[in-house]
Amino acid sequence: MEKSLYERLGSAEGIKKLANDIAENHLKNDLIKTRFEIIEDLDAVKNLVFEFICAGTGGPQAYTGKGMLGAHKGMNISEEEFIAVIDDILKAMDENNLGEREKNEMLAIGYSLKDEIIRV
Ligand code: HEM
Known part of the structure; x- marks a missing residue:
């Protein structure tokens, strides 16, 4: 059977590292x-x-946090900031040798989440 995105990201261990590296990139951005x-x-x-990525890519973990709208409401996040977060995610994926498809x-x-995050 075709591997899920969760498995292709390295399952729990790979995604734990990815979530950590994304946050570290944000702190340098x-x-x-x-x-x-x-x-x-x-x-x-x-x-x-970590839970959000696992649950959203086919992993068995439950996401226990807020919805994206609730999590970012009132923060007045700009388009530029949103793209910066996306860039940091892709950079962390490069740093972890993940592929173009992933x-x-x-x-x-x-x-797909932008309308729940930008200027909400
Ligand atoms: C696709 C884009 C994004 C995803 C998937 C995402 C995901 C998340 C998740 C899962 C949480 C935890 C929710 C909770 O506390 O229950 C969170 C919190 C947070 N996000 Fe995002 N986020 C995104 C974009 C952004 C952007 C663009 C910013 C601002 C530059 C941002 C700033 C924050 C902050 C500051 C928190 C922590 C709030 C707190 O508890 O103090 N996020 N985000």
Whole structure:
């Protein structure tokens, strides 16, 4: 049977590393780092992003966080900031030697969420 995106991302171990690297890239990204520097419990947010990616790509994990609208409501996130987050995701995927197909699939998932995140 065809492997799920979850498996192609390296299952729980691969996605744990990916979620961590995405957050680390955000902290180095001048366009958005202040958004992430002020988070009190970054490990908890990293874990929710881990669960979100797992649950959204075919993994067995349950996502226990807020919906994307609720999570980002009132933050007034701009289009530029949204693209910066997408760029950091793709950069982290490059750093973890993930393929073009996997990057395109993650890009499509990310893009599909834009109306729940930008200026909500
Ligand atoms: C496809 C794009 C994105 C996805 C999949 C995503 C996913 C998530 C998830 C799963 C959470 C945890 C939700 C919870 O607390 O229950 C979260 C929180 C957060 N997101 Fe996003 N996010 C995206 C874009 C953005 C953007 C563009 C920004 C701003 C530059 C941003 C800033 C934040 C912040 C600051 C939090 C933590 C809020 C807090 O608890 O203090 N996110 N995001």
